[in-house]
Amino acid sequence: MKILTTIKELQEARNEIEGSVGFVPTMGALHDGHISLIRKARAENQTVFVSIFVNPTQFLPGEDLDAYPRKEQADKKICEMCKVDYLFMPDATTMYGEDEVLIKAPSKSYILEGKTRPGHFDGVLQVVLKLFGLVQPTNAYFGKKDAQQLSLIQQMAKNLFLSVNVVPCDIVRESDGLAMSSRNIYLSKEQRRDAIAISKSLYTAAALVSKKEFDIETIKNRMMQVMENLDVEYIAFVNREFNELKQIEVGNSIILIVARFGSVRLLDNMWI
Amino acid sequence: MKILTTIKELQEARNEIEGSVGFVPTMGALHDGHISLIRKARAENQTVFVSIFVNPTQFLPGEDLDAYPRKEQADKKICEMCKVDYLFMPDATTMYGEDEVLIKAPSKSYILEGKTRPGHFDGVLQVVLKLFGLVQPTNAYFGKKDAQQLSLIQQMAKNLFLSVNVVPCDIVRESDGLAMSSRNIYLSKEQRRDAIAISKSLYTAAALVSKKEFDIETIKNRMMQVMENLDVEYIAFVNREFNELKQIEVGNSIILIVARFGSVRLLDNMWI
Numbered sequence: 001m002k003i004l005t006t007i008k009e010l011q012e013a014r015n016e017i018e019g020s021v022g023f024v025p026t027m028g029a030l031h032d033g034h035i036s037l038i039r040k041a042r043a044e045n046q047t048v049f050v051s052i053f054v055n056p057t058q059f060l061p062g063e064d065l066d067a068y069p070r071k072e073q074a075d076k077k078i079c080e081m082c083k084v085d086y087l088f089m090p091d092a093t094t095m096y097g098e099d100e101v102l103i104k105a106p107s108k109s110y111i112l113e114g115k116t117r118p119g120h121f122d123g124v125l126q127v128v129l130k131l132f133g134l135v136q137p138t139n140a141y142f143g144k145k146d147a148q149q150l151s152l153i154q155q156m157a158k159n160l161f162l163s164v165n166v167v168p169c170d171i172v173r174e175s176d177g178l179a180m181s182s183r184n185i186y187l188s189k190e191q192r193r194d195a196i197a198i199s200k201s202l203y204t205a206a207a208l209v210s211k212k213e214f215d216i217e218t219i220k221n222r223m224m225q226v227m228e229n230l231d232v233e234y235i236a237f238v239n240r241e242f243n244e245l246k247q248i249e250v251g252n253s254i255i256l257i258v259a260r261f262g263s264v265r266l267l268d269n270m271w272i
Numbered sequence: 273m274k275i276l277t278t279i280k281e282l283q284e285a286r287n288e289i290e291g292s293v294g295f296v297p298t299m300g301a302l303h304d305g306h307i308s309l310i311r312k313a314r315a316e317n318q319t320v321f322v323s324i325f326v327n328p329t330q331f332l333p334g335e336d337l338d339a340y341p342r343k344e345q346a347d348k349k350i351c352e353m354c355k356v357d358y359l360f361m362p363d364a365t366t367m368y369g370e371d372e373v374l375i376k377a378p379s380k381s382y383i384l385e386g387k388t389r390p391g392h393f394d395g396v397l398q399v400v401l402k403l404f405g406l407v408q409p410t411n412a413y414f415g416k417k418d419a420q421q422l423s424l425i426q427q428m429a430k431n432l433f434l435s436v437n438v439v440p441c442d443i444v445r446e447s448d449g450l451a452m453s454s455r456n457i458y459l460s461k462e463q464r465r466d467a468i469a470i471s472k473s474l475y476t477a478a479a480l481v482s483k484k485e486f487d488i489e490t491i492k493n494r495m496m497q498v499m500e501n502l503d504v505e506y507i508a509f510v511n512r513e514f515n516e517l518k519q520i521e522v523g524n525s526i527i528l529i530v531a532r533f534g535s536v537r538l539l540d541n542m543w544i
Contacts, residue, residue: 007433101397101428104374125373133433156373161279161405 001080004088010134013086019046023137023164025128028052029069030078033172033180037141038082040169049135050079051088053095058123064263069182088135095130103129105152108242112234112256113148113267124149125156132164139165143172145179147254147269151242171268173199179268191261194229198259201226201235202270205255209272214248223257233258233265248272273352276360282406285358291318295409295436297400300324301341302350305444305452309413310354312441321407322351323360325367330395341454360407367402375401377424380514384506384528385420385539396421397428404436411437415444417451419526419541423514443540445471451540463533466501470531473498473507474542477527481544486520495529505530505537512543520544 004010014021022045024037030052041048052075059065072089079087102122105114109121132140142150154166172180177199178192187195201223208219216237223235236256237245245253253272258265276282286293294317296309302324313320324347331337344361351359374394377386381393404412414422426438444452449471450464459467473495480491488509495507508528509517517525525544530537 011433097431099378099380101378101424101431102376104376106371106373108371130431130433133435136435152373159369159373159402161283161402163405163408 001076001084002086003076004086005090005094007090007094007134010086010088010090014134014136017047020138021045021047021049021135023049023051023131023135023140025051025053025131025140025142027054027068027182028075029071029182030075031172031180031182031184033143033145035078035082036172037143037169038079038084040167041139041141042083044167045139047085048083049086049088049137050084051090051131051135053088053090053127053131055095055123055127056092057096057126058120060117060119063117069185088131095127100126102126103156106155109148109152111242112236112238113258116233121149121152125152128153129156129160132162137164139167141167141169143169144271145171145181145267145269147256147271148242151240177203179266181266183264183266186264187261191264195259195261195266197227197230198257198266198268201257202255202268206270206272209248209250214250216245216247219248219255223255227257227259231260233260273348273356274358275348276358277362277366279362279366279406282358282360282362286406286408289319292410293317293319293321293407295321295323295403295407295412297323297325297403297412297414299326299340299454300347301343301454302347303444303452303454303456305415305417307350307354308444309415309441310351310356312439313411313413314355316439317411319357320355321358321360321409322356323362323403323407325360325362325399325403327367327395327399328364329368329398330392332389332392335389341457360403367399372398374398375428378427381420381424383514384508384510385530388505393421393424397424400425401428401432404434409436411439413439413441415441416543417443417453417539417541419528419543420514423512449475451538453538455536455538458536459533463536467531467533467538469499469502470529470538470540473529474527474540478542478544481520481522486522488517488519491520491527495527499529499531503532505532 022041024041026034054068103125105121105125114121150168157166176196178195204226205219205223220235238254239245239252254269256269258267294313296313298306326340375397377393377397386393422440429438448468450467476498477491477495492507510526511524526541528541530539
């Protein structure tokens with residue numbers, strides 16, 4: 001595995017490569033969720049790039065940019081074990097200059113995650129577009145856990161006619177159901193135990209749908225019963241384009257949850 | 273020459289091509305300026321794409337979108353004669369959907385041409401990025417006449433790490449010095465005659481610089497004398513990054529002029 005830190009190194013490496021390129025952009029602190037993306041990229045492409053870059057433009061003032069978990073050595077080890085060909089680890093001055101061309105995410109970036117984090121998705125799209133420009137991937141892998149992010153990246157690829165194939169990847173969970181997240185390490189033992197209720201409520205919803213219950217209020221009430229001890233920020237029902245649903249459409253619905261544990265926000269969702 | 277109008281046609285054509293691709297994006301009404309770009313693209317690449325698309329997002333409300341000259345038949349003929357391989361002529365609904373990911377040009381897009389046309393360059397960068405996504409050119413050719421546009425496209429390519437090589441091309445002039453423009457046809461006989469003073473004033477500036485006159489006020493006064501009968505909107509002195517100059521730097525200066533003839537604005541400039 002080659003570790004690249006400069007634009008020049010990345011571009012020189014890319015220029016020498018022929019055949020399909022799989023790309024997994026990350027912010028590091030890799031867990032089994034990331035590993036599943038990397039494994040998929042490895043299985044489906046001739047060459048695999050992973051990037052680790054804690055992107056400052058997607059953090060709002062006062063957010064946890066500096067506190068975001070960094071585990072450089074462990075991350076390198078994981079990438080090596082997953083047979084990554086190139087690991088790109090630039091710093092912020094490598095990725096950004098002054099007074100840049102910016103990306104403006106569409107209006108659906110201002111609901112749900114974007115409602116409490118206005119501008120967050122502008123930064124996400126900006127760094128993803130930059131990384132796509134550099135890596136020129138055939139396939140790029142994103143987890144369904146950040147469903148709104150995935151939807152916006154798919155829309156950007158469509159709007160800008162990018163040649164990359166954006167591949168959605170299933171959520172990876174702990175054995176008790178909790179969705180993998182770099183932020184799970186911040187949970188106390190008690191919070192960690194309570195957090196199981198998030199995924200439980202999603203399984204409850206799925207079970208109801210399988211019994212032909214499509215009414216959103218009914219499903220939402222049952223989910224809230226399961227999460228009665230949690231500080232639930234929102235439960236939302238959207239279609240794959242992130243338009244709000246009036247009732248469940250099987251094959252075109254996503255149920256999203258955000259719950260708070262002190263200052264930690266945990267996201268989870270289920271595609272139905 | 274193949275004429276393509278849909279995204280699918282364009283992408284299928286592009287997928288079959290190997291080797292270098294030269295691309296000349298235009299808004300049609302092709303004149304000798306465009307032809308020089310196409311000839312350069314033809315000489316330097318294995319395959320040549322030209323696009324003709326009067327891009328609505330770069331026109332502000334009340335501007336001349338509907339009145340912009342359209343000469344489809346003549347344009348096709350010209351492209352054929354210049355041995356263009358693919359002519360892409362999409363309509364607006366082919367290029368744009370609803371509520372799209374947008375591009376936000378940097379602050380230098382709000383001076384000079386951007387001052388009277390706020391948002392104009394956002395639209396320019398948006399359509400150029402879309403076309404780059406579709407055509408995936410090795411080399412893309414832009415005239416120096418729209419110097420600020422060229423500078424912003426170069427910056428976008430740099431900021432987004434695009435693999436395209438943006439090639440600046442010299443201004444093509446009528447025999448009396450007037451810079452070629454699709455809008456020249458709107459000039460009356462008298463305006464057409466007066467318009468010569470624009471390029472004359474630029475040659476006057478160049479002559480002064482060659483005599484080691486680097487003071488901007490002195491040069492500007494002499495230029496204004498040459499254009500004393502014209503309605504000059506601005507004369508500006510900037511470096512190649514479009515930062516305002518305090519004095520002429522040989523090899524890094526551009527002198528820009530906009531003059532008005534009734535409702536017609538004519539642009540010209542000289543790279544020094």
